[in-house]
Amino acid sequence: MKIPNLKNNFSQSFLDTTLIEQRLGIKTFSSVARWYLEEICDIIIKKAVDKAREKHPDFLIGDSHVHTYHSDGRKSVKYCVNVAEKRGLDFILITDHLGPFYPIEQLIKSITDQRIIVENDNKKIKLLPAVEISSIKGHVQAFFPQEYYSEQYFSKLEKLRYWESLDTKGPSLKEIFKSINDIGGKIIIPHPDAMGILKPKKRYGVCPELIKEYKDSINAIEQYNSMNPDSMNLEYDITKLGGSDSHLNFDIGSCFSAVENKGDLFDSISYGKTYAYAPVFFSKHNKKLLNKAIWTYMTISKKLNPNVYFD
Numbered sequence: 001m002k003i004p005n006l007k008n009n010f011s012q013s014f015l016d017t018t019l020i021e022q023r024l025g026i027k028t029f030s031s032v033a034r035w036y037l038e039e040i041c042d043i044i045i046k047k048a049v050d051k052a053r054e055k056h057p058d059f060l061i062g063d064s065h066v067h068t069y070h071s072d073g074r075k076s077v078k079y080c081v082n083v084a085e086k087r088g089l090d091f092i093l094i095t096d097h098l099g100p101f102y103p104i105e106q107l108i109k110s111i112t113d114q115r116i117i118v119e120n121d122n123k124k125i126k127l128l129p130a131v132e133i134s135s136i137k138g139h140v141q142a143f144f145p146q147e148y149y150s151e152q153y154f155s156k157l158e159k160l161r162y163w164e165s166l167d168t169k170g171p172s173l174k175e176i177f178k179s180i181n182d183i184g185g186k187i188i189i190p191h192p193d194a195m196g197i198l199k200p201k202k203r204y205g206v207c208p209e210l211i212k213e214y215k216d217s218i219n220a221i222e223q224y225n226s227m228n229p230d231s232m233n234l235e236y237d238i239t240k241l242g243g244s245d246s247h248l249n250f251d252i253g254s255c256f257s258a259v260e261n262k263g264d265l266f267d268s269i270s271y272g273k274t275y276a277y278a279p280v281f282f283s284k285h286n287k288k289l290l291n292k293a294i295w296t297y298m299t300i301s302k303k304l305n306p307n308v309y310f311d
């Protein structure tokens, strides 16, 4: 089989499902497997969302951590929003990466796609502008009021992009927190204390000591994150959320939060009482099934193209 040279365009090739499937020769199998996983997740997640709604009838229920093909996810913003809506979620935060492999231009494309949906689609589901920023001390998520759906605000984040390959190690956590707070954003610490799945020595989650040190600048932590189940047992006296960290995008809503409704989504996540849920990954059977799919996908992508970088 002829393997095309992907070196100059690895990001695009990574996103091209067809290319991966053709090279594996399992196009049909892969499509059926994806359809099957989506169907299973539709049923499990919708049921869990309905159950949480019974418990917290006036709360907003949503997934605060989803990636699209504008960073290392697989599908479009529109696709992710539609899946979230189908599963009964009230909100979704699309948190595409800003980091060594993800420039500000990519992030602005994601923000623009979201803005178009918010302005034109008349959807019931709510969105807020958000981002996941890489730092050597771990990832940091930020979310902003809805009026920040604009290039004008997001281009201000460019200085926070961390360039792994250069001498400089990028801005410190303190600088990142300050810059986000200065432009009116709130901070979530995703997958606290997590180390890399493909790169076990690489730190992805901010460590407990630093979370405690910067507690006053942090709005919430992710109690549940589907990609890093080990983070689940950490206990902090701080607002807790559930985020799927969905990259394959069939697992949107696999972790979610019920957030006290303060009228506006930004205020609700910032100041409301929250309850985090991990419906899919709490069942041993589901966890095994979905983790296997995620692992297979990541391993295959890595084998096909060693340049693929999972952030």
Ligand SMILES: [Zn+2]
Pocket (backbone or CB within 6 Å): 132, 139, 190, 191, 204, 311
């Ligand atoms: Zn992350």
Ligand SMILES: [Zn+2]
Pocket (backbone or CB within 6 Å): 065, 067, 132, 190, 245
């Ligand atoms: Zn993430």
